[in-house]
Amino acid sequence: MTDLHTHLTVLRTAVNTHASAILFKLTLPTTPISYQEITYQSFLSSVSDSAIYWSNKLRLPTGTVVGLWLNGFLYSNYVHIFGISMAGYIPQLFSLRLPNPKIIRLLLQKSGAKAVIMDKSFEGVLDGHIAPTISELEEYILHQADSSPEDFCSSQSTSSDSHHSSSPSDSCPITPQIAQGIIYHTSGSTSGIPKIIPSSTSKLRGMVQKSHFSVTPGISTAIGSICHVAQMFLLLGGLQHRATIILPSAIPFPVAELKIMIREAGLQKLYLFSSFLSTFLRAAKEDKQLLGMLRGLECVMYSGLPLPEDDVKYGLREGIRLQNFYGSTECGGGMMSSPIGRPDCLVPYPVVDYRFTDKGELVVKKESVDCTPVELRDERGDYWTGDLFERLDEGWRFRGRDDDLMKMANGLCCEPRWVEEEVMRRCQDLVVACVVVGQGRRGPAVFVEVEREREGLRGTIVERLRDWMEERYLHERVTEQRFVVVVKKGELPRTETKGNVRRKAVEEQWKGVLDEMYGDC
Structure with a gap:
């Protein structure tokens, strides 16, 4: 691998070797959809x-x-x-x-x-x-x-x-x-x-060195915004391998546009966040044409959240070449990927230096090419990711977080504790307990316990939070009453020892309510 240093040197080197190759296919607002090649x-x-x-x-x-x-x-x-x-x-x-x-x-x-x-x-x-x-x-x-x-x-x-x-x-x-x-x-x-x-x-x-192992030649989709590290990382990898990137009309894009990308733009590799992939897999169960198209792709790579186990089993059973990709903003994009067809077997890239604790938390050593800024490291200079893994064959299976951090549908993060504390601070006269849920959803939902129900309570809670919510990312906000659920005092499941509300148990117990709540978002 050539010793490339930055996104600019990667680009110049790519132009020196394949100047006339197509880097971007831009989706044009035409009917039917057409593409401009760059x-x-x-x-x-x-x-x-x-x-x-x-x-x-x-x-x-x-x-x-x-x-x-x-x-x-x-x-x-x-x-x-x-x-x-x-x-x-x-x-x-x-x-x-x-x-x-x-x-x-x-x-x-x-x-x-x-x-x-x-x-x-x-x-x-x-x-x-x-x-x-x-x-x-x-x-x-x-x-x-x-x-x-x-x-x-x-x-x-x-x-x-x-x-x-x-x-x-x-x-x-x-x-x-x-x-x-x-x-x-x-x-x-x-x-x-x-x-x-x-x-x-x-x-x-470090991003350049790691991205060399993340992408192979071919035509792929953009996974997200270039203002976030995941897309920059995949772009760097693509530049090194003469890849072509389709910029869709929007992310997520509908099934109809995916079919056009495959049929008209020659899409070979589908890159997207797992929540969006779940949507396509559900559609494929009823749409045999879509299923056939997904089977024909060289790989369907997902990132962000773990793909639900039922979706993994369905995709592999139907011959869809699933691939998993793990990374973080703090460490400059991708950190591990799986072989195609073995999404539960994540393997660190050869150029990094990691270790796993006894309970499986991934720790980036200070010597690694992608160790995060010193302000986020421990006294030894290492970075503790908070992500847990378990050993599986030659790789690692992601098992979730060691803290309360939630990954949303778009792969971005939400720290529910800060929302909960703000709800209790601003609404302590109205509620006795609060928990925020929404793992894998488009935004958070607030569950509150009350001594007694009051007329307009949900609207009051949303209104009191409005100015605070305006300072949050869009995927962290609760700005509509339908995302506030009111229950009686003591109804939320708690731990036996400290009496803390169990976030995951709330997700499971009210799954039907949450599915209905987010159904038309």
């Missing part, structure tokens, strides 16, 4: 154009942190994230799932960011620069070339199609910089705010 060369040229644009626009010292608050699913988002790096800045990535400007400002202050670039939908919400579309970027580059030929290389070409003939590194009027890292955030709030996860050049190197 080559590796075209993407690098667009990135170079973006670097020129932001270097001229921002005029900040190299190494400055620049926030990007983006949709996360658009081709232009990929271009601007890479472009900010090429201009010498450090991108700090925010997705649409964190829509509160107050929290964005606070996280920008904590990182020392000097500028923020936003999606057009946030215009007027936060002071900052609006990210141009690819066509607007192209117009800017052409205008610069026409108006200042002495300052701009005349050979610079446009950036939205495959008509590039010159190397962007040769024609770019700025010197491409060495990427100095990418700043991510934990996908759940702790103490009311996500934690900043800086990514140094050494961390980027």
